[in-house]
Amino acid sequence: IIVAANKILAERRSTPVARLIKRPLLGRHVLVTSGPTHEPIDPVRYIANRSSGKQGHAIARAAAGLGARVTLVTGPVALPDPQGVDVVHVETAQEMFRAVERNLPADVAVFAAAVADWRTAAEAQQKLKKSGDKPSLDLVENPDILGNVGKLRSGRPLLVIGFAAETANVAGEAARKRKSKGADWIVANDVSAPTGTFGGDSNTVRLVTADSAEDWPPLSKDEVALRLMQRAAEHLGRGAAAAE
Template identity: 65%
Template structure:
């Protein structure tokens, strides 16, 4: 029996070209024993027909908020409550914005506002729309509300020929994400495990108004913490200064400097698994000026005397309270794999996740990542994915690695 056997899944099909994938998604869900209840938006009917969707689901297709037949007993509330999960695929920029604002001007919107079931969104849109600040605000709002996401993926757009991040996740990936969601933390592969994640940058003060930092947004680290929690781990996140919400279901502590981060990490040991994603500043000033450093007319600026910050990954990876599994990240602009290999050996890590941050407007602060998993056994390169998708896939891999360590 699968996780989806006899589960009632409400499938909201949005108005985008990727709606055609919803037909295959219905088939994949039903193969696993799910009962699929289709809901179509007006836009979805421009791409696929209710007849096709209903035939594959072997169920009535709902679309009208003001249907006399369906709403005599407040049908949208009945649909919202009588399900185990809701999938929105494709989730358009418009649908995400309406959900974030709590707008319920159609049947899909009313259901999404009224449901108490877990909701999984599979975004699909043009790359420019996905990267637009308005969509980023919607994503942050929905994530903080507990909405789960799968994708989008990178690739060519069907409607425009453009390439980038915005393709809807493939049906099997959506099914896998739903299975993990419905399995629940108590039944997840990391149930009973403890995990520690670091995320974001550190700020090393120069004077009361200036500091040394980097462009890390914390998105990848926060996504990994959330993904580990969804697999059942009790997650402790130590975050540098970021502008994104704390992941739901994760114990989060906020710090500023590398020394504060190390102290917070050590205070939360021992754990089974540690993932060091934070982009910790390598140096800090020897001393912080008590007042703002001022320019002096005609004079050269005073040189900044720097000193090394503590190496958090190496401290934990080679320490007496080393977790059973230690993973570090390597953000490089040149000789990526060579530098990651050196880091693997020097820091006492089981794996280094390497990514190239040389491109302006790329990984640092961006929404996608191309990672290379460097271990003693070799290098595995993953295709470019949304950071949430990288997090889901990495969390599953780490759960499998811990399980392997349990075997005699």
């Protein structure tokens, strides 16, 4: 009986372990935002940004490949929906925020979208016309999606990862952003035009955590995504081990 019981226990142990080696995010829910947001000015004009969504979509694919159930909340991009991923299409920052709230809880939340910081104070109902006046657009701040989720008191994801797309002082801004947003990790990169990061297929990032900052070599966005999700799986694994 003892032999049989040990055998059953061994089988029970080995099966999930073997599975976890290849699919370490099995049973986890990963929420990813991707792409730009578009903030309407009037029925035909909007404020946009140069995010292609390639990095965020790659993270969603990588997480799914590692076994996670993945929800991808994406702004307007020219990319196909990744297979095996629940995709929610949004246009504005406010819509993205609501979609994120609706799709929590998650074990890991990755905010890779380039969310517009501002929207126009009032969207015009008709197309704005030229006039003699020098026009100006009044802007108001959009909801801070990363900051809101990072500081959740209940239902906060185990791991909250933000992105910092900077054009100057990348390292300093990333460390500052990690603290101010309540994020666990910040993936920082330089998106100034000469780097070709926005729209391009490769990315040179710095991963800032509570106790380290690592500069990763230039990698494809797929490789950045896979490394990041493997690290996320290790982090969750350590958390589970520590809790036992």
